[in-house]
Structure formats: C-alpha cells, structure tokens
Amino acid sequence: MYETKNPLLTPELYAYVLEHNPPLSPAQRALVEATHRRFAEVAGLQTAQEQGPLLAFLVRLTGARRIVEVGTFTGFSTLSMAAALPADGRVIACDVSEEWTALGRAAWADAGVADRVDLRIAPAIETLRALPRDPWIDLAFVDADKGSYVDYWEELVPRMKSGGLLVVDNTLYHGDVTDLGKGGGAAAIRAFNDRVRADDRVDDVLLTVADGTTLARRL
Template sequence: MSRKTLNLDSTLYDYLISQSLRETPIQSRLREETAALGGPAGMQVSPEQGQFLAFLASLIGAKRVVEVGTFTGYSALSVALALPADGRITCCDVSADWTAIAQRYWEQAGVAGKIELRLAPALETLDALVSEEGVDKVDMAFIDADKERYDGYYEACLTLVRPGGLIAIDNVLWGGAVADPANKSADTEAIRALNAKLKEDRRVDLSLLPIGDGLTLCRKR
C-alpha cells in the first residue's frame, strides 16, 4: 500500500515495460524510427500510454474516435489495432512530413482503412466534423497537439463526444512545469488554465493520471 504514486526510476520503468507491454513488431519499429528523429521524438506518446489508450477504447466499446495531433502515428496505430473492423479514427494534424511516416506504418499494420487523416488546423477539422456528423457522435477523443489551443480542442471534442464517452488529454503535467509558479511560458500557462478549468467542469467526470507526461481522462456526463 502506498499513500502516493511511486516514482519510476529507469530500473522500475524497464520492469513495468517488460511485464506489461504487448507491442506488435510494427509498433516497435515505428517507435524506433521516431526515436531516430532526435528532438521531435519527444512528441510521441510512451508505449505504455499507447497501450492504455487502446485498452480504454476497447473498454468503452469505441467505434468512432477523434485524435488531435498525430505526429508519426503511434497513438493512432495503437487505438486502431484495438478497434473493431468497422471502427474509424479521424486524425487531425498539419504536418505532411510526420504523418507520411504514420501512414506507412498504418498500411503495414493493416489498419489504414480505419484511419482518416485530415491535414488542416485542428479546430477547422473539428468544426467540420460537428457540421458533418452532428453532436454526441464520437466515442473517444485524444488531444495531444499545440498546448495554447488545448481549451479550444477540449470544447470542440466535448461537443463531438457522446455522453459516457471519453476525452483523453496528454501532457497535463508538462514535465512538472505546471507546478512551478515561476514558469510563465505560454504553453505552461495554457495547460495550467485548462487543468484548473477541468477540476471545476461539472460537464465531465475527471481523473488526472501520472502516466507519461500526465494524462487527464474526462468522461462526458
């Protein structure tokens, strides 16, 4: 029994991965190629987080998913593998270069038919989805894009997601910066503001988990 979450040093983290990660060879190769990119590789979710998102999608019986921020496609690949044959993910991104890597691996994994990639500012895509599909039609949304627009992404996804559906928001601990009052960067302030808003938002049930860089789960009431 522990009164707070354990700190994970590298030894304990390696044990966690060795005992729980069920990653396909294609997922592993995608992670390796992304890691070789250097600095930008930090935008990819951790493998245990990708598996957790896939687990959540299966748990709620998700068929319709929206992802805001796709990068090289690891999280979308993880979730797509968990979706039924008629499941569908719409991925919002602005980079043709990063998502070209994603598309190669989606094809290799046989899930490209489940994934629709829209290259445009995400708020434009989300507004279009509201017009095309209506409200309360999405089972799950994952937000992992530019932090200053997080609040707008959250509100748009809350419109799209059905009651009982989930919104998962990444990077909500932001490397610990959110707890440092001296850190006034625009990204940090935006995440802080959203965290504070979500704590009081009675439209959702809430849990902030210390997985990856911090993951908030919002269940729409």
C-alpha cells in the same frame, strides 16, 4: 500534508513497467524506432510507449468505434487505437505535418489498419469545427499544441456521446504546472486543468501516467 505513493521512476523501474504491459506489436515497435531514427530532435513528441497499450485498453473497454485524435505526429497513438478498433471503427487523425504523418501512414499500412484511419492535414481547430455537432464521438485523444487545449476541449465536449471518454496528454507538463512563474505551455496547461475541473459536463480524473494523463467521461 501531501504524500505521494509514487516510487521514483528509475530507468530500471520504467523498463519493468514496459515489460509487464502488453508488448508492442512489430508495427508499433518499428514505428517507435523509425521515429527516433528519423526525427531524433523531436522524438519526445511521440506518445509514451506505455500509453500505447493504455489507449488500446481504453478503446476496448469503452467499445469505441468513432475516435477523434488531435495531434498525430508519426502515428504511434493512432496505430495503437486503430488496432484496437473493430473493423468498421474509424479514427479521425488531425495533424498539420505531411512529413511526420507519412511515417504513420506506412506503419498503419504495415499493420493492416490504414482503412481505419482518416488522416486530415489541416489546423486541428478547423477540422474539429467542421465535424458534425451532434454527440457522436466515443473517444477523443488530445496530444497537440498546449496553447490550444482549451479550444480543442470546447469543440470536443459537445460532440462526445454520453459516457464518451476524453483522454488528454501532458497535463502535468514536465512538472511545471505547479510553478506559477512559468508561462508558455505550463501556463496553458494550468488553465486547461482548471477548465476541466470546473466543467460540470464531465466527470474527470488526472493521473500521474507519463507526463500526466487526464481522463474525462462525458455526463
């Protein structure tokens, strides 16, 4: 029998979580608000607010200097990681939208970290395949089209340094991963989660953070 210790995440409890996390910087807060104002219909694509401090924490915890991000949207996650990097650290940010990432570019500049972000506008799979194949990535963050998650994974894992950390968002897919009757993104995430669990190149854990967050350490 499975029992959860997770409390129901009411708006009040969610606000409490945010209040007891490191506060967003002025640049992060402005970017969240600008995203919801300018791209209201798709603002849900933005990485959850509590994941910003988490990503920054993981960058500092791992001592990461070289990061690859798959799926940038308006750049909130990029900003969170770039701000936690040392001055010589870099984030290669992959996206296909000039419009969305333009908002991110402005935010990175406002935060003084634009020189730490290498934005590459192209299909992410093409960008990944063009990267050096030797293990050199310290941290990777994936939050993009779900149908390509397995492909992204297969390109990233061989390029991760030993002990490198992969962070993957939406691995519960709104709770639909348990509904075998649902295809599309839910089916893609089920396939991805099964692939990760079967991959003996990594040590992994799936957390109920935001819409599901998988952490995997390259062995």
